Amino acid sequence: MFGKRPWKMAVGAAAIALLAAGCSSGSSDDTEALSNSVVIGIGEPEHLLPTNTTEANGSEVLASLYYPLVKFDAKNEPQLVAAESIKPDKNNKVWTIKLKPDFTFSNGEPVTSDDYINAWNYGAYGPNGQLAGYYFARIQGYAAMQPVDPDADGPEKAKAPTATKLSGLKRIDDLTFTVTLSEPFAGWEAVMGYDCFYPLPKAAFSSPGVIVKGFEDAPIGNGPFKMKGKWEHDQQIQVEKVPDFKGQVPKVDAITWKIYQDLGAEYADLVAGNVDVQTQIPVEDLSAASTDLGTRFQKSPNSLFQFIGFPLTDPQFKDVRVRKAISMAINRQEMTDQISLGSQTPATAFVSPVVDGYRADSCGENCEYNPTKAKQLYQQANGPKTITVSYNTDGGYKPWIDAMCNQIKGSLGVNCVGHAEAKLPDILKKLEAGDNVGLIRLAWLMDYPLMEDYLTPLYSTGGSSNYYGYSNPTFDSLVKDGAEAKTPAAAVKDWQNAEDILVQDMPVIPLRFGQNVFGYSEKVTGVTVDLFQKVDIYNIEVAD
Structure with missing residues (x-):
C-alpha cells in the first residue's frame, strides 16, 4: 500500500480530511446525565487506531483520548506538549525526544519511550496496511519494512519486508529516544x-507487533479523557475525564461524540439543543443560521482545500487538455457566492493560504472560468461525452456537486452526473478494489503547517493520499529538495517550484478554500474550532 497504487487508497488526509456528519442514531443518556458534559457532532470515523486514522472524524475523537508530542500555536509553530524537549543535531537528521515524566495511559500504565517506538514500528510495517504508515517514511529503515511491491504480478509479489522495526528508532532510557531520518528534514518536529x-x-498488543483484537472499539490513550464503554458504531462514542491527568486539564468532565449521517439532521439537533457543537453548518442552513443561533453562529479560519481528483489511469483523462478544460469550465466564484454563501473562497492554488509559501492565483488560467477556451481544449482533446463525479452524501456535498455539473454541462456541452455513495469509506473501498468511480470529490485538512504537507501526500509518486496515480519525477525531486533545504526560505522556494509542476499537469482541480462555519448551543461557552477543524476540548465549558 505504500508503493505505486494508481487510483487506490493509500491513506486519507490526514490526511484526507473528510467532512462528514449527519442523521443521528442512538442516545447518549449516560454521559448527558452528567451536568458537566457536552455533546459534539461528528460523522462515523473510519478507524480509531492512531496509525490507521486519517480523516477528520476519527481525528477529533483521538484528540480527546491522546496527548501529542507537540501542538501548534497561533503562528503555526510547534509547542511542546507530551515532550519535555525535542532537539535535532546540526544536520536536522538525528532528533532526540525526551518525554515529560509521570504521564500514564488511562489504564494506569506509565508512558515510556518504548510505547512510541512500538506504536511507530507497528504503523510503519507495510503488511499491517496502516493508512498513515506513509508518515514514517522519513525514518531510517522504513523501506526495509515494505513489501517489494504488494501489487506486482509474478514472483515479486512474494517478496516480504526484510525488517519489522525501524532502524532509525533507538531507545535511550524510559523517557528518551532518538529518531534518525534517512535524509535531513528541518520540519520533522512539526510532522x-x-x-x-x-x-x-x-x-494494545497481544504479542509483539500484533494489536489486540477489538482495541479500536475501546482504545487506551495517554490523553485527558478515556473511553466510557465501547465505540457504538454509527451512534456515539463516549469519553470521560481521566482522574489526575498530568497535562492540561479540560473544563468538562465528559464528551459524547454523537455520530450523524446527515448534516441537516445534525443542524436540527443543534437548534433544538440536542447537540452542543456542530463544526460544519450545512450550506442549505447557512442563510438561517444567524437567525437560529445569533452570536452562536461563528466562523474561523481552517486549512481546508477542496478539490476534484482525476482517475489518471483512465484513458479518457490522460490528455492534460481534458483536465485543464474541465477546470476552466467551472465558475468557482459563482459556486462560492450562490451555494456556500461566501463561507468559502475560490481556490486558485494547490496549497492553502494558511501556510507559508502560498501564492494567490498560482494556478493561473487553469483555474479561471473561461468556457470558450475550455470547450475548444475539450474538443481538441476529444474529451469524454459523459463525466461522472463520485461523492459521499454524509457531508452536504450534493448542492455544489449538482451546481458544478450544471456549469460543466453548460461550458463543455457534455453530460455531467453526480454519483452518490452513503459514506466516503464506501468510495474508498471501491478505489481499493480498482473499481471505476469516475472523478472523485476530495478534501484535505493539513496534518502539520508546512507547504510540503499539501504536496508530498497528495501528489508524490506513491504518496499516502495520491488517489489518482499521479507521478512526475521532477515534482518528486523538488519536494525532496525542499525537505532537505537548510533554511525555511529555501524550502519554500523548492516547494513553490514543485507547485508550478502541478499547474502544468493538473492532476486535480482546485475548487475552494474553506473556513470553519460552526455553531453551538446555549449550554456551552468557550467554543473554538481550529485550523484542523477540531473543537478545542480544553476550553469548552458548560455555561453557568
Missing part, C-alpha cells in the same frame, strides 16, 4: 504533531 505519532500502551 510529529500528527495523529499517527501518538504512543500505544503495552495493553
